Amino acid sequence: xxxxxxxxxxxxxxxxxxxxxxxxxxxxxxxxxxxxxxxxxxxxxxxxxxxxxxxxxxxxxxxxxxxxxxxxxxxxxxxxxxxxxxxxxxxxxxxxxxxxxxxxxxxxxxxxxxxxxxxxxxxxxxxxxxxxxxxxxxxxxxxxxxxxxxxxxxxxxxxxxxxxxx
Numbered sequence: 696x697x698x699x700x701x702x703x704x705x706x707x708x709x710x711x712x713x714x715x716x717x718x719x720x721x722x723x724x725x726x727x728x729x730x731x732x733x734x735x736x737x738x739x740x741x742x743x744x745x746x747x748x749x750x751x752x753x754x755x756x757x758x759x760x761x762x763x764x765x766x767x768x769x770x771x772x773x774x775x776x777x778x779x780x781x782x783x784x785x786x787x788x789x790x791x792x793x794x795x796x797x798x799x800x801x802x803x804x805x806x807x808x809x810x811x812x813x814x815x816x817x818x819x820x821x822x823x824x825x826x827x828x829x830x831x832x833x834x835x836x837x838x839x840x841x842x843x844x845x846x847x848x849x850x851x852x853x854x855x856x857x858x859x860x861x
Contacts, residue, residue, distance in 0.1 A: 721841055733841075735817045737805040737812045740846045741837055745800040745818065761840060761847040769852040778848075793822040800835070810841040818853065830858040 712841060738758055747755040760766055760778035767774060768781040775781035788797070798820050805814040820831045833855020839846045 722735065733807040733812070734805045737806040737807060737814055737839060737846055738796075738803050740839060740848070741803050741805070741814050741816060742801055742853070744837070744848070745798050748786070748790070749798040751793075751796070753787060758787075759848055761842065763849075763851050766848065767850045767852075769850070771854050792824050794814055795821070795823045811835065812839045812841070812846060814839075818855065820855065831855040832858060 740811070744756070744759060757778070762778065764777040766778050766781075766814045767776065768778070769775075770785075774786075776783055798818070798825075800816045800818050803814050803816040805812060810860070815834070815836050818833050818834070818835055820829070822829050833853055835851060835853035836852040837848055837852075841847075
């Protein structure tokens, strides 16, 4: 019994001496607010996704997606496995067909928890295609990971509807 009390006392003393930085890290992991700079960095990545798409700049988009094959790009019910699959077999061919293309993300709501972040957003797409003029509004969610100090897209899901004819 005496050894149990000594061990308990020692454990309590060690726990009380835990470094403040470790406690702060634990609080971030539990969902405590993160610095505004992280939130703004995530917002800038999400905005850049739409801006680089509108500019048809696939090389710039290459810098925003994690290079792993586990990345998922979901549009409606379609799924591409990995950024390269999406870039080469979906987005690239699609962008080559678009003219008078406007694309933007807005109402971006970033959330950061440690090295993982997500953001819900709304989007607007306007383009002329070989099939005719298209206008749609939609919503999306993007999940990002911080790697080497940079936020990279690990998954993105967008779903939209064509606007009613005017």
